Amino acid sequence: MNIPRTYIDVHILQTVPPSNLNRDDAGSPKQAVYGGARRARVSSQAWKRATRLAFRQQAGMTAAQLGTRTKRVSGLLAGRIAERTGLDGEAATRLGNALLAHELNIKAGKKAEESAYLLFFGISQLDAIVDLVSDRAAELAALADDALAKAVSDLPVRQQLTSGHPIDVALFGRMVADIPSLNVDAATQVAHAISVHPAEIEFDYYTAVDDEKTMEEDAGAAMIGTVEFTSATLYRYATLGVHQLAANLGNDLDATIEAARAFLRAFVVSMPTGHQNTFAHHTLPNLVSFVVREDQPINLVSAYEKPVRSKDGILGQAALRLAAELQNGSNAWGFTPRTVTSVYDPVVATNAGYDSDETKNAALLAEAFGSPRRLDESIDLTVAAIRDRLQERDA
Structure with a gap:
């Protein structure tokens, strides 16, 4: 348009x-x-x-x-998975990391709960990612690492972070050097x-x-x-x-x-x-x-x-x-x-x-x-x- x-x-x-x-x-x-x-x-x-x-x-x-700007995207996503699905913290963290790692290739930082760089995103966008797995979270969490990675490989995780932007991301933009597809002008x-x-x-x-x-x-x-x-x-x-x-x-x-x-x-x-x-x-x-x-x-x-x-x-x-x-x-x-x-x-x-x-x-x-x-x-x-x-x- x-x-x-x-x-x-x-x-x-x-x-x-x-x-x-x-x-x-x-x-x-x-x-x-x-x-x-x-x-x-x-x-x-x-x-x-x-x-x-x-x-x-x-x-x-x-x-x-x-939106929020933080390195703790993995922890926030895991918390929302656990809240929505009832998974324990360890299982929710593992599932969340799998979702972020495959399509987005978000690298871990020096601390386990942090990514290597600040990410600017909306909480509603994290909820949209949870929506992708909420009805089968327990099934996915029971899979071995390789099987879990394959199971989430077709999920449109990137799409959730590149649409439905909160107003501050839409206003001030987002630049992620390692993942240009997440950039917002x-x-x-x-x-x-x-x-x-x-x-x-x-x-x-x-x-x-x-x-x-x-x-x-x-x-x-x-x-x-x-x-x-x-x-x-x-x-x-x-x-x-x-x-x-x-x-x-x-x-x-x-x-x-x-x-x-x-x-x-x-x-x-x-x-x-x-x-x-x-x-x-x-x-x-x-x-x-x-x-x-x-x-x-x-x-x-x-x-x-x-x-x-x-x-x-x-x-x-x-x-x-x-x-x-x-x-x-x-x-x-x-x-x-x-x-x-x-x-x-x-x-x-x-x-x-x-x-x-x-x-x-x-x-x-x-x-x-x-x-x-x-x-x-x-x-x-x-x-x-x-x-x-x-x-x-x-x-």
Whole structure:
């Protein structure tokens, strides 16, 4: 079925206080040089995992709709075989390993209960594999190894892991180098978030005092240490290929729409958890814009190639630059969005700093981003736009 090419670009500006959302191997907040200036950075992997975890907090989202990424596929499959069929753990493990080994050739890892690599799959897909043997599990478990391997050789195990994908596998894809037939092309790309301004790493020196010591015994700290942090106004970007998402979900229009809706909300409200107990960095975005395109995705990070520099707030200038860059894509390059729906506070236009014409600033934001709306309304309008677009396949 021919699904028309459709993308949803998600542009976000978000201020984050002192924090260490995503650290490197030395414990420092990740950074990148862009436009000749060192910026704070949060990796795409960190925000994708935060998005996946945010799915679990959404109302109405069930475990059957979601995936898990683990090396313990053998143990999970054996557990579900035992639960369904009544086989003991050893017999269930042997049957599960036979199912995974023949057609999939999933290699064992260093630990007996683990595979050699992480696999990303849906629990419902494991249940579909159990369905293949549930009515004759005891018979199969009684066979010798060679006979068991032959008995399961004709079962469509691979088909169960290459269809009926949970929404997070359909969105983020799956790559298994040793088993290319299990690969799923990602429908979503997530950029590394970077600060729109230069950012420095600072150090917090902290101490811990022993509550049971008296001042007469020892007035010093029982422990001292440091933790690195930075603060930033971040530009976050992701793009969702709705046509690829539909293909991953078997061209099911309703499933595609609901998966897109779940992703938009989860990506917007998600937050990496690095050092969250230390910094409590639970902020909401300051500006969100959903841009539906029929041509190609466009990352607007070039708005900040020249870093924003201000001692009187960053967000206002960042919002106006983003608006100008979005319009430039249409005016100069001819990439005109199908729809643009945004969440922002119009007051940001009055805090832009470098241009005192508040009316002009407000008009620029409105022209680029449309009238400000609530998040739920913006998601509803975006989903309606892609539903209309996908239904064009039948026109």
